[in-house]
Amino acid sequence: MTIERTWPIDMNAGPIFVQIANHVRQMLARGEIVPGDKLPSARDLAAGLGVNPNTVVHAFAQLERTSVIETRRGLGTFVRGDAPVAAMRRDMLRTAAAAFAVEAAALGVSTPEALAALKEALNAG
Amino acid sequence: MLASLNRATKQYGRTEGVRDLTVEFPPGEVVGVLGLNGSGKSTVLKLLAGLLFPTSGDVAVFDGPARAQRGRVVYLGETDALWSWMTPDDAATFMAGLYDDFDVKRYRELLASLAVPRRRTKAMSKGERGRLRLAMALARDAKLYLLDEPLGGIDLLSREKILQSIVREWHTDETILLSTHEVAEAEGLFERVIYLREGRIALDATAETLREHGKSVVQTYREVLG
Numbered sequence: 001m002t003i004e005r006t007w008p009i010d011m012n013a014g015p016i017f018v019q020i021a022n023h024v025r026q027m028l029a030r031g032e033i034v035p036g037d038k039l040p041s042a043r044d045l046a047a048g049l050g051v052n053p054n055t056v057v058h059a060f061a062q063l064e065r066t067s068v069i070e071t072r073r074g075l076g077t078f079v080r081g082d083a084p085v086a087a088m089r090r091d092m093l094r095t096a097a098a099a100f101a102v103e104a105a106a107l108g109v110s111t112p113e114a115l116a117a118l119k120e121a122l123n124a125g
Numbered sequence: 126m127l128a129s130l131n132r133a134t135k136q137y138g139r140t141e142g143v144r145d146l147t148v149e150f151p152p153g154e155v156v157g158v159l160g161l162n163g164s165g166k167s168t169v170l171k172l173l174a175g176l177l178f179p180t181s182g183d184v185a186v187f188d189g190p191a192r193a194q195r196g197r198v199v200y201l202g203e204t205d206a207l208w209s210w211m212t213p214d215d216a217a218t219f220m221a222g223l224y225d226d227f228d229v230k231r232y233r234e235l236l237a238s239l240a241v242p243r244r245r246t247k248a249m250s251k252g253e254r255g256r257l258r259l260a261m262a263l264a265r266d267a268k269l270y271l272l273d274e275p276l277g278g279i280d281l282l283s284r285e286k287i288l289q290s291i292v293r294e295w296h297t298d299e300t301i302l303l304s305t306h307e308v309a310e311a312e313g314l315f316e317r318v319i320y321l322r323e324g325r326i327a328l329d330a331t332a333e334t335l336r337e338h339g340k341s342v343v344q345t346y347r348e349v350l351g
Contacts, residue, residue, distance in 0.1 A: 043293060
């Protein structure tokens with residue numbers, strides 16, 4: 001798992017711990033990490049991102065509470081074998097769809113028009 | 126409380142460094158001390174370091190007057206007072222002679238991670254000297270670290286290395302007060318931020334709480350001090 005400064009931490013986009021937790025979920029949903037993978041230590045991740053180690057601990061605690069990761073004593077932190085990857089993928093797709101819908105509405109386009117544009121974009125991608 | 130100021134005022138002649146300041150620091154916090162030039166940042170750190178004595182009020186560290194705790198507090202001042210003939214090895218001898226809590230092994234690790242060259246300080250760049258001074262400070266094993274502008278006037282890569290070393294070396298029971306003008310770069314490190322204006326606290330807040338309300342530490346700086 002890479003912990004370069006490519007992780008998008010935006011100081012104007014809400015608490016950092018939420019952003020870190022969301023980024024781990026996103027990596028899972030995209031298949032960039034898979035169940036069973038080991039996460040970097042909180043301190044390594046904190047140093048890589050230039051944030052306070054407590055902030056990463058907070059993010060990990062949230063991921064642990066929501067059954068995404070688990071801490072194995074003396075071994076480190078791992079993505080749980082039963083991490084709800086499918087649900088996360090569905091949630092993220094819905095979030096992206098909602099953002100698209102908001103933009104389409106702001107542009108005042110009809111649903112068929114919006115769907116046509118979406119289809120076109122999907123085919124192009 | 127690990128350290129506190131209780132109605133502390135420090136006057137320099139007619140000008141006031143800090144005015145009737147009350148603030149407490151529990152163990153285990155990384156605190157950003159922010160403010161414009163002359164807002165009292167350095168005065169706060171020097172009072173806690175026992176290098177200044179309050180004109181009125183109290184400054185306590187480890188439940189005693191700050192003056193009596195000087196040997197147990199790490200203070201990294203703004204001015205670079207390294208002797209030009211000193212190498213990092215000389216600095217180790219110097220620090221170990223001065224402070225019982227100076228950990229030579231930790232110092233060596235810090236020199237490596239901060240990429241400090243082994244030459245005399247007069248042949249070092251400002252960034253290299255800044256990194257050396259930080260290694261000297263962080264190699265001490267203390268509960269209170271007062272770092273006054275450790276990022277001031279040095280290059281971007283040195284600043285990144287310094288911030289990373291602070292993240293790596295900080296133990297959860299230690300408190301670090303860090304004053305800086307490089308707010309954007311350092312803000313991720315702070316759990317708590319204290320904004321000073323004319324020697325008083327303009328705002329004392331948790332960084333994540335500010336961000337919860339959609340405002341970065343930098344944005345808040347503009348609003349509170351601008």
